[in-house]
Amino acid sequence: METGKHILINRGIGETRMAIMQYGTVTDIRLFRDHNPSYVGAIYLGRITKLSPEMQAAFVDLGEGREGFLPLKNLPKTPGKKPKDLTTLLHEGQRIIVQVTADAPKGKLCKLTAKAELISTSLVLHPFRLGAFVSSRIKDPDRRATLKSFGEDIIPDDMGMTFRTDAENVDDDELKQIATEMISHWRHVTKNIKDRKCPSLLTQGPEPIEQILRDFSAADIDSIIIDQVGALKTAKNWSKIFAPDLSDKIESYTENTPLFDYYEISDDIELVTSPHISLNSGAWITIEGTEALTAIDVNMGSANVSKDAGKAVFAINREAAREIFRQIRLRGIGGLIVIDFIDMTDKGNVKSLLHFIDELMFDDPMPIQRGNISSFGLLELTRKSKHIPLDRLLLEKTEITKSVEASCLDLIRMAEGDAKNKPGLPVLIKVSKPQKKWLEDHSELFDDFLKKTGSTLTMEQL
Numbered sequence: 001m002e003t004g005k006h007i008l009i010n011r012g013i014g015e016t017r018m019a020i021m022q023y024g025t026v027t028d029i030r031l032f033r034d035h036n037p038s039y040v041g042a043i044y045l046g047r048i049t050k051l052s053p054e055m056q057a058a059f060v061d062l063g064e065g066r067e068g069f070l071p072l073k074n075l076p077k078t079p080g081k082k083p084k085d086l087t088t089l090l091h092e093g094q095r096i097i098v099q100v101t102a103d104a105p106k107g108k109l110c111k112l113t114a115k116a117e118l119i120s121t122s123l124v125l126h127p128f129r130l131g132a133f134v135s136s137r138i139k140d141p142d143r144r145a146t147l148k149s150f151g152e153d154i155i156p157d158d159m160g161m162t163f164r165t166d167a168e169n170v171d172d173d174e175l176k177q178i179a180t181e182m183i184s185h186w187r188h189v190t191k192n193i194k195d196r197k198c199p200s201l202l203t204q205g206p207e208p209i210e211q212i213l214r215d216f217s218a219a220d221i222d223s224i225i226i227d228q229v230g231a232l233k234t235a236k237n238w239s240k241i242f243a244p245d246l247s248d249k250i251e252s253y254t255e256n257t258p259l260f261d262y263y264e265i266s267d268d269i270e271l272v273t274s275p276h277i278s279l280n281s282g283a284w285i286t287i288e289g290t291e292a293l294t295a296i297d298v299n300m301g302s303a304n305v306s307k308d309a310g311k312a313v314f315a316i317n318r319e320a321a322r323e324i325f326r327q328i329r330l331r332g333i334g335g336l337i338v339i340d341f342i343d344m345t346d347k348g349n350v351k352s353l354l355h356f357i358d359e360l361m362f363d364d365p366m367p368i369q370r371g372n373i374s375s376f377g378l379l380e381l382t383r384k385s386k387h388i389p390l391d392r393l394l395l396e397k398t399e400i401t402k403s404v405e406a407s408c409l410d411l412i413r414m415a416e417g418d419a420k421n422k423p424g425l426p427v428l429i430k431v432s433k434p435q436k437k438w439l440e441d442h443s444e445l446f447d448d449f450l451k452k453t454g455s456t457l458t459m460e461q462l
Helices: 141-154 165-169 172-189 208-216 229-242 244-249 265-272 309-331 347-363 390-394 404-421 433-441 444-453
Strands: 005-012 015-022 025-033 043-052 057-063 066-071 095-102 110-113 123-126 131-134 160-163 200-203 223-226 250-252 276-278 284-289 294-299 335-340 368-370 378-383 427-431 457-461
Touching: 005 208, 005 229, 015 208, 015 265, 025 208, 025 265, 025 309, 025 390, 043 066, 057 095, 057 200, 066 095, 123 172, 131 141, 141 160, 141 165, 141 172, 172 200, 172 229, 172 244, 208 229, 223 229, 223 244, 229 244, 229 250, 244 250, 265 309, 265 390, 284 309, 294 309, 309 335, 309 347, 347 368, 404 427, 404 433, 404 444, 427 433, 433 457, 444 457
Parallel strands: 005 223, 066 110, 131 160, 223 250, 294 335, 427 457
Antiparallel strands: 005 015, 015 025, 043 057, 043 095, 043 200, 057 066, 095 110, 123 160, 276 284, 284 294, 335 378, 368 378
């Protein structure tokens, strides 16, 4: 595992775990829970239950108690000028084909698009978009022109297709085979669509193995190692249709030691639960998530990498940036991310750090946009995320409660009111064990209470 890129899949009871190792380093970890499956990529025949002119969106019933949120900007393009009020294009009760683009956070709805796609490692089939397109990451102009011409020849008049980055090195005959299978699959799942039950799942459901292969497999994968026979069979069946080049790379894990323990991935999963990550230099970073954003702070700590202060700060920020972008991928962090780097006064160092960050962003499979580093050393990013972040699956947030100190002073304040209503009579307060300990450590408060109210204050532990 010290060389190449590998996908490791552990199919366990109640959960499927996936990790990607690249040159001995874990770059991605995902958890798929049987009782709370991910539906990203699933395509449904749904029914519109409500239209919202205010939000320019539709609410769509997906069946089995699930509902999705469809921004109407995600409707396929139609001839003519679109009206200002997109809700006029639809009506309540209408049947519509939609695809899940992001899982539902707790208390919210999953996100949908009406621009459904079928995805393989090298191709994307667009049933509701016309034309042949080529990934911008394919730079060779001759190959781009060849693929575009090839696509225009093989795709039907009522569909479109995008050649992904991996298509650059895939034989045209194999691309044609994959495209033919995908077109045939779409024709099959939408056959007699008017007579289909609504709402219902059409294709690309929540099977974790298929989701992993759709989202993470690529031509540069050296092996896909799976530790369960049924999951291995599912992977091979999927690859036959959508990625024939992967078939020979799918392997069975046969060692007695559990797969994730053998490759020491369990240690990385434990690290995800910690907000504090130490760096080799002696510096560290902290990661804290809120409802609105994820805040990441870089701390110099005891790091001593250079006698030159400017060089030292740049070196630590660069080291931190590498680990930050690794953690962002590992944890599946999305949305707004604010990074507080150590302040740099040298503009050249700031420019060099941003150039390095751009390289790290390019390696991330999810789209990322960044701003510039502000005068306060802050860098703002936005990162697209399809799945629920890993830390939300592993950690349970606890409710914020009053400190023991504050709660004890509240009890004394209420006791003062009781003493005023019953002058001279003793007042009893009931306390928890931590409160009792705090009040015993601050026994002078009982003397102050007697002096101020004329009543004695006693406590009883609950």
